[in-house]
Amino acid sequence: MEANTVAVSHRGLFSRLSARLFTTDHRAIARLYFFLSLGAVLLGTVLSLIMRFHLVHPTAQVGWFARVWPVGASGGVMTPELYLSLLTLHGTIMVFFVLTLAPLSAFGNLVLPEQLGAGSMAFPRLNALSFWITALSFLVLLASCAVAGGGPLSGWTAYPPLSAVGAIAGPGEGAGQTLWFFSVGLFCIGALLTSVNVISTVLDQRGPGMTLMRMPLTCWNWFATAVLSMLSFPVLLAAGLLILLDRLGGTSFFLPAGMLIGDEKIAHAGGSPLLWQHLFWFFGHPEVYIAILPGMGIVSHIIATFARKPVFGYRAMVAASFAISFLGMLVWGHHMFISGLNPYSAIAFSVLTMAIGAPSAVKTFNWIATALGGRLRLTTAMLFALGFVSIFVTGGLSGLFLGQPEIDAYFHDTYFVVAHFHLIMGIAALFGIFAATFYWFPIMFGRKLNERLGKVHFYLTFIGAYATFLPMHFAGFAGNPRRYSDFTTFDFLQPVMPLQKWITHAAYFLAVVQLVFLWNLARSIRSGDRAEGNVWESTSLEWCAETPGEVVRGPYEFGPFNTHVTEGRDFRMQNER
Amino acid sequence: MLFGFILCVLTLAGCLLFALPPAWFPPSITAEAVAWDGQFARTLWICGAIFVGAQLLLAWTVLRGRTRHQSNKSGTMSHGHRGLELGWMTITAALFLTLAVLGSRGWARISTGTAGKEVIDVYAHQFAWTFRYAGPDGIFGHTAVEFINDSGGNSAGLDPADPAATDDITAANLRIPAGRDVLLRLHSRDVIHDFFVRELRTKQDIVPGMEIPLELHVDKPGSYEIACAELCGLGHSQMRSLLIVMPAAEYDRWKQTR
Numbered sequence: 001m002e003a004n005t006v007a008v009s010h011r012g013l014f015s016r017l018s019a020r021l022f023t024t025d026h027r028a029i030a031r032l033y034f035f036l037s038l039g040a041v042l043l044g045t046v047l048s049l050i051m052r053f054h055l056v057h058p059t060a061q062v063g064w065f066a067r068v069w070p071v072g073a074s075g076g077v078m079t080p081e082l083y084l085s086l087l088t089l090h091g092t093i094m095v096f097f098v099l100t101l102a103p104l105s106a107f108g109n110l111v112l113p114e115q116l117g118a119g120s121m122a123f124p125r126l127n128a129l130s131f132w133i134t135a136l137s138f139l140v141l142l143a144s145c146a147v148a149g150g151g152p153l154s155g156w157t158a159y160p161p162l163s164a165v166g167a168i169a170g171p172g173e174g175a176g177q178t179l180w181f182f183s184v185g186l187f188c189i190g191a192l193l194t195s196v197n198v199i200s201t202v203l204d205q206r207g208p209g210m211t212l213m214r215m216p217l218t219c220w221n222w223f224a225t226a227v228l229s230m231l232s233f234p235v236l237l238a239a240g241l242l243i244l245l246d247r248l249g250g251t252s253f254f255l256p257a258g259m260l261i262g263d264e265k266i267a268h269a270g271g272s273p274l275l276w277q278h279l280f281w282f283f284g285h286p287e288v289y290i291a292i293l294p295g296m297g298i299v300s301h302i303i304a305t306f307a308r309k310p311v312f313g314y315r316a317m318v319a320a321s322f323a324i325s326f327l328g329m330l331v332w333g334h335h336m337f338i339s340g341l342n343p344y345s346a347i348a349f350s351v352l353t354m355a356i357g358a359p360s361a362v363k364t365f366n367w368i369a370t371a372l373g374g375r376l377r378l379t380t381a382m383l384f385a386l387g388f389v390s391i392f393v394t395g396g397l398s399g400l401f402l403g404q405p406e407i408d409a410y411f412h413d414t415y416f417v418v419a420h421f422h423l424i425m426g427i428a429a430l431f432g433i434f435a436a437t438f439y440w441f442p443i444m445f446g447r448k449l450n451e452r453l454g455k456v457h458f459y460l461t462f463i464g465a466y467a468t469f470l471p472m473h474f475a476g477f478a479g480n481p482r483r484y485s486d487f488t489t490f491d492f493l494q495p496v497m498p499l500q501k502w503i504t505h506a507a508y509f510l511a512v513v514q515l516v517f518l519w520n521l522a523r524s525i526r527s528g529d530r531a532e533g534n535v536w537e538s539t540s541l542e543w544c545a546e547t548p549g550e551v552v553r554g555p556y557e558f559g560p561f562n563t564h565v566t567e568g569r570d571f572r573m574q575n576e577r
Numbered sequence: 578m579l580f581g582f583i584l585c586v587l588t589l590a591g592c593l594l595f596a597l598p599p600a601w602f603p604p605s606i607t608a609e610a611v612a613w614d615g616q617f618a619r620t621l622w623i624c625g626a627i628f629v630g631a632q633l634l635l636a637w638t639v640l641r642g643r644t645r646h647q648s649n650k651s652g653t654m655s656h657g658h659r660g661l662e663l664g665w666m667t668i669t670a671a672l673f674l675t676l677a678v679l680g681s682r683g684w685a686r687i688s689t690g691t692a693g694k695e696v697i698d699v700y701a702h703q704f705a706w707t708f709r710y711a712g713p714d715g716i717f718g719h720t721a722v723e724f725i726n727d728s729g730g731n732s733a734g735l736d737p738a739d740p741a742a743t744d745d746i747t748a749a750n751l752r753i754p755a756g757r758d759v760l761l762r763l764h765s766r767d768v769i770h771d772f773f774v775r776e777l778r779t780k781q782d783i784v785p786g787m788e789i790p791l792e793l794h795v796d797k798p799g800s801y802e803i804a805c806a807e808l809c810g811l812g813h814s815q816m817r818s819l820l821i822v823m824p825a826a827e828y829d830r831w832k833q834t835r
Contacts, residue, residue, distance in 0.1 A: 080811040155808050161785055162768040162810060169703075169768060170810040256786025260722045261703070261767040273769060273784050307642065313657035338771070340784045347681050354677040361669035362662060364631065368638055369655070376642030383580060386639060390584060393631045394591075397624040400673060404680030407617060409779040413771065413806040459579065466587055471599055478600035479775035481806045484814035492603065492775065492802055499599040 024124035029131050030109035031444060033101050034437075036135060040097035041430075045511050047090040052504040054078045056497070058486035072150050080485035081171045084153035087483060088172075089145060091156030092180070095287065096187050097138055099429050103294035104229070105130070105194050107436045108222045110444060112198065114542035115216050117207020117551055117575075122200035130193040137186035144179035152177035155483060157284070160254035160276050161261075164246045168261045178247060181240050188237035195229035198222055207541075209551030214574065216540045216555040217317055221297025224321045225290050231329065232286040239279035246271070277339055281332035289328040291425050292392075293321060295432020296363060299385040301555075302435050303367055305538050306382035307374025308570050310556040313366045320359035320366075327356045337405040338412050346405040353403035360396055364389060379536070380454030384435035387462050388428055394466075395423030398473065413483070416476020419469045427465045434458070434517070442535045443542060447528035450520050457516040464510030472503055539573050548575040578643050584636035588629055595625070603775050606795050606822070610778035612683045620676055688790035694760040695753065700733050701763070701770035701783045704812030706803060707732035710746040710832060718742020722766065734766075746835045750819040754828035755798045761791040771807035774820050780806050795822045 023029060053060075061076035072082030109127065113120050121127050145151035150172045154163040158180070167174030202215075202223045215223075245251040246268070254276045257269035304311045311317060333341060333349035367389050376382065398420040401407045411417060441449045478496045480487070487493040487500065534543040540555055541548045557572045605611050698709040698717065705727075711717050718741035725734040735742040753759045763772055763783040772791065773780035776799075781791045805816035823831065 080814065084808070084811060084813075153808075153811060159769055159808070162808070258722050259767060259785050260725055265722060272786065274787075310656045312655060313659075313662050316657065316659075316662045338780055339782045340787050340789050343684060346684060350681060351674065351677045354673040355670065357673040358666050358670035362666050365665045366657070366662070368631075368634055369657075369661075371635075371642060372638045373655075374642050376639060378580065378639075378643065386580060386635065390587075390632060390635055393635075394628060397628055400624055400676060401617070401620055404616070404620070404677060406613060406680050406683035407620065409781075410613065410775070412780060413773075413808075459583065462583065463587075466590075470591060470594065474594065474598055474600040477598065477602055479603070479773070479804075480600075481773065481804055481814075483808040485811070486814050489815045489817050490802055490804060496600050502599070 022128065024128045026109045026113055026121045026124065026127060027444070029127055030106050032131055033106035033109060033134075034444070036131075036138065037098050037102040037106060040093050040101070040138065044090050044093040044098060045514065047086050047093070049507065049511055051083060051086055051090065052507045054083055054485070055487065056501045056504045058488055069150075078485075081150060081153050083485035084155075084483070085145060085151030085172050085176070088152050088155050088180070089141070092141060092184070094426065095156055095291070096184070097134075097141075099291035099425060100187075100191060100287070101134065102433045103291065103298075103429060103436075104198070104222060104225050105134070105191075107294065107298065107433075107440065108194075108198055108225075110440055111542040112201060112219060112222055113205065114544075115219050115540050116202065116205060117210045117541050117548050118201060118205035119207075119547075120205075121197050122205050123197050126193055127197055130190045130197065133186055133193070134190035137183045137190060140179055140186060141183035144176045144183060147175040147179065149174045149176055152180045157280060158243075158276075159280075160243060160246070160273050161259060161266075164243055164254050164276075165259075165261055165266060166247060168264050178244070181244050181247070185237055185240045185244075188233040188240065191229050191233045192237070195226040195233070198226035199230065202226075207548065207551060209575075211551075213315075213318075214551055214554050216297075217300040217311060217314070217321075218294070218297040218540075220318050221293045221300075221321050224325045225293045228286045228290050228293070228325050228328065232283040232290070235279055236283035239276060239283070242279075243276065274336070274339060274341065277336050278332065281335040282329075285332045285335065286325075286328050288421075288425050289325055291429045292432070293325065295388060295429050295435075296321065298432050298436045298439070299367060299388045300370070301540070302381050302385040302439055303370050303389075304556045304558065305439075305536055306377040306379055306385075307371045308377070308558045309370055309374040310554075310558055311366070312369035313362070314554070314556065316362055317366055320362045323359040324356060324363075327352055327359070331356065334403060334405075334408070337408045343405075350403055350405050354400065357396070357400065357403075360392075364393055364396075379438065380449070380451055380458055381435045381439035381536075383455065383458045383462075384431045384438065387458065388431040388435065390462075391423055391428045391431060391465065394470070395420060395425075395428055399424065410479070411476055413481055414476040415472050415480045415482055418482050419472035419476060422472075423465075423469050427469065434461075439536065440542075441524065441528075442531035445525050445528070446531065447524055448531040448535065449524045449528060453516055453520040453523075457513065457520065460513035460516065461510065464506060464513055468503055468506040468510050471499060471506070475499055475503070534573070537569070537571055539571050541574055544573065544575065551575055552577055578640065581636040581640035581643070584632050584639070588632040588636075591628065591632075592625075595621075602778075603801075605778055606776040606797055606799065606801070607778075607793055609683060609793075610776065613778040616680055616683060619679065623672060623676065688760065688792055691760055694758040694792070696760045696762065697751065697753065698733065699751070699761050699763045699772060699783070701765045701772070701805065701809075701816075702727075702732065703767050703810050704805070704816040705732070706749065706751070706816070706818040708748050708751045708818075709733045709735075710748075710835075712744035712746050712835075713833070714741060714744055716741040718745050725766065746832065748835075750821055751803060752821045752823055752828060752831060753793070753795065754825040755822050756796050756825055757794070759793050759795075761793070763789045763791060768809045769807045770805050770809050770816070773804045773806035774801050775804075776801045776820075782807055798822045798824050 065073035066076040252268035252271040255268035259266035700707040719736040719739040803818040
């Protein structure tokens with residue numbers, strides 16, 4: 001690959017650029033994914049700020065709204081349909097293009113092959129294809145908001161009939177919703193190809209001596225994530241194709257007989273709206289773990305490295321990852337407790353859901369036990385990893401409310417749920433991404449991110465995340481429904497407005513402090529401290545300067561060894577005899 | 578150091594939020610809703626204890642680990658402890674499954690038929706509610722999509738040719754008698770809506786193509802807001818109605834005068 005890059009550098013700018021873009025080098029692809037999700041997360045964050053502004057100033061006239069959305073905000077006042085299309089775009093971007101891409105596709109590509117002693121992914125060209133399909137999917141998603149009628153307004157869950165009957169159900173439900181389904185379908189294909197690649201790499205490409213039980217926990221969790229992706233994305237792809245057939249081909253998979261929308265009789269008959277929910281959540285719940293499992297692996301790895309201690313209960317951590325994945329495939333019904341599903345089934349889904357608490361508790365206790373009694377090096381990566389544990393506990397506990405069908409019947413579709421999944425899926429996964437970014441930045445760009453700026457960013461983000469999402473649970477206590485474009489109609493929402501204003505201001509704060517990170521990133525890519533070799537005194541193979549050779553030991557050998565090889569050092573790399 | 582300190586402050590702030598809540602539940606008006614409050618409180622105490630315990634343990638771990646780093650003391654080494662791991666897994670599993678079992682007691686959603694109940698049809702549509710009562714003959718007349726005419730006041734689609742339908746009462750607010758069993762039959766003609774009354778501590782999706790029963794029994798008269806709680810389109814946040822619980826005699830009189 002090095003030789004290739006040198007060869008093309010003599011040619012023009014275009015060929016140099018295309019060599020960068022159309023690469024099959026897994027680290028270069030990792031960087032492409034990293035920047036794609038970075039762009040996506042910036043857009044998604046801006047959308048959320050606009051929404052938060054609108055919720056507390058529903059009648060405000062904003063000049064630039066009218067310029068950006070001449071139809072959706074003519075006169076500068078945001079219409080409900082524009083709000084809902086921003087909501088749909090925010091959810092889609094964050095779930096797919098941030099939380100799915102960054103943890104697995106970006107960081108998995110970056111270090112998985114080296115951590116395994118493999119040198120490259122199993123299918124480099126398939127890897128490039130995955131990225132390009134994903135990038136195309138992102139463009140189609142953006143296009144869905146630029147067509148007549150605007151973007152779809154059915155949320156990232158796209159429940160039919162709203163999403164299946166076309167523009168009569170609302171503006172944005174025409175061409176916008178069709179393109180949205182195409183975008184998600186493309187994303188499914190990209191994610192599926194990535195998962196096949198990761199699974200093959202883990203199973204077939206491990207270097208000499210790298211037995212499965214010597215793999216770093218990062219690899220185990222990417223593997224579990226890829227298995228979940230492989231099992232769940234095809235289901236969403238199939239569901240998306242079926243709903244496109246309903247929309248464009250006159251079929252009735254999700255549309256029952258006797259529907260009347262506006263004044264128009266719907267000619268479909270025989271379908272079931274609940275079928276979509278089954279298919280969607282059969283994907284959608286594993287998706288939560290697709291977003292969070294890589295973060296769990298990264299956090300285990302980083303806590304051990306900076307506590308200078310072996311991971312407490314390595315085998316239990318591996319087992320817990322697979323227990324969570326397995327149970328995660330069986331609990332989709334807890335999104336449907338009040339959907340009209342047979343109430344008896346709720347009990348089964350509830351017990352299975354609550355059971356996920358057990359392996360999650362093992363993870364949490366083992367993280368703390370890993371750090372407990374260690375000599376902690378509180379680098380920014382370590383702070384984000386510890387912050388992850390704190391957020392994971394807080395966000396996970398609200399799941400114990402939602403896992404009970406009776407309790408869920410009140411909280412379903414309220415801000416309690418919004419607070420729950422933003423903490424456990426959004427913020428926790430983002431902390432994993434931040435931890436990984438600080439930890440592996442030397443591998444990505446040959447330099448270190450600035451630690452001082454990093455710590456400032458961590459503390460402000462940690463406080464901002466709690467300040468935004470902890471009070472949000474209380475809006476749920478008051479029964480505040482989510483996905484409302486304004487809170488003006490209901491009397492019971494008026495006392496909640498001061499709280500909503502607080503949340504909006506906390507969200508502004510949380511977003512603004514991310515500028516510290518962006519500044520750090522922009523500065524460090526160009527002029528950060530040069531970092532070569534084993535920057536953090538880690539044990540895993542991605543930090544080897546040369547080809548690692550044979551692996552002879554497990555991944556987390558930290559501690560006072562006092563042998564002649566490790567004189568003055570408290571760790572042994574996996575390939576060190 | 579700072580991180581440990583922030584964790585402690587944060588745990589305190591979390592507890593303070595519950596001592597001085599910025600928003601809270603409305604009063605509960607059914608026996609089920611009262612039981613709901615009990616199960617919520619049980620879950621809250623358990624989760625609250627775990628929250629405080631885990632955050633403070635994390636804080637203590639960081640504070641201790643930092644001191645150790647600075648005093649250059651060597652760390653304690655452990656690759657794990659199977660007994661401990663099995664222990665905390667068993668304890669949490671037992672705790673969470675107990676919650677699941679306790680939580681399922683209040684999940685009595687299987688409808689037991691119409692006998693002895695005040696039956697009311699609920700029709701949700703973009704973006705309004707219509708409620709239908711059987712009228713003086715006690716019979717729900719025939720309805721069909723063809724007859725629906727929102728501007729003409731026939732949102733339920735009553736068949737003008739059916740005498741049993743012509744005396745049916747339709748209304749924009751849901752009036753129910755206090756102290757009687759009420760059975761709501763939920764219908765939607767277009768997209769998925771959701772019937773949500775906070776004081777009942779429950780909600781139920783309304784799905785086109787399905788008739789979903791919801792039973793309630795409210796003793797105390799009063800007026801409560803009905804909100805749609807499933808994204809149904811651009812008017813979702815405006816889809817409001819009222820649940821008006823009337824003294825039974827007054828309710829009977831209201832039905833007769835309609």
